[in-house]
Amino acid sequence: MAAGFVAFVEELLDPFGRATSRRMFGGHGIYLDGLFVAILWKDTLYLKAAGDGQAACEAAGLKRFRPSSTEASYSLGFYAPPEEALEDPDALRPWVEIALKAARETAAKKPKSRRKARRG
Numbered sequence: 001m002a003a004g005f006v007a008f009v010e011e012l013l014d015p016f017g018r019a020t021s022r023r024m025f026g027g028h029g030i031y032l033d034g035l036f037v038a039i040l041w042k043d044t045l046y047l048k049a050a051g052d053g054q055a056a057c058e059a060a061g062l063k064r065f066r067p068s069s070t071e072a073s074y075s076l077g078f079y080a081p082p083e084e085a086l087e088d089p090d091a092l093r094p095w096v097e098i099a100l101k102a103a104r105e106t107a108a109k110k111p112k113s114r115r116k117a118r119r120g
Helices: 003-016 051-059 089-109 114-119
Strands: 019-024 027-032 035-041 044-048
Touching: 003 019, 003 027, 003 035, 003 089, 027 089, 035 089, 044 089, 051 089
Parallel strands: none
Antiparallel strands: 019 027, 027 035, 035 044
């Protein structure tokens, strides 16, 4: 994956929070303020979605992330926003809000580690 695309996506998402990335599984994970909100895979941005947000992505006909084209039944709850959203922050906003909501819900479901629990 081109490093320039990773930097472009981080800059694109910066208005929504502090955007950072980490290499993972041949792509990159994108985080906003520490929340895992997106996957960069083969120069495509896929934003996280769950619940009503996932239904909105499906209704809009967004492309769903599939790590392998040979496994049609295997996919994750991440969707590529419309092309115009990559050029217009206002068009991107509803899709990022869906991703942030899904990321917050996922984070809230994760049990706190014992180490962190002991500190607090």
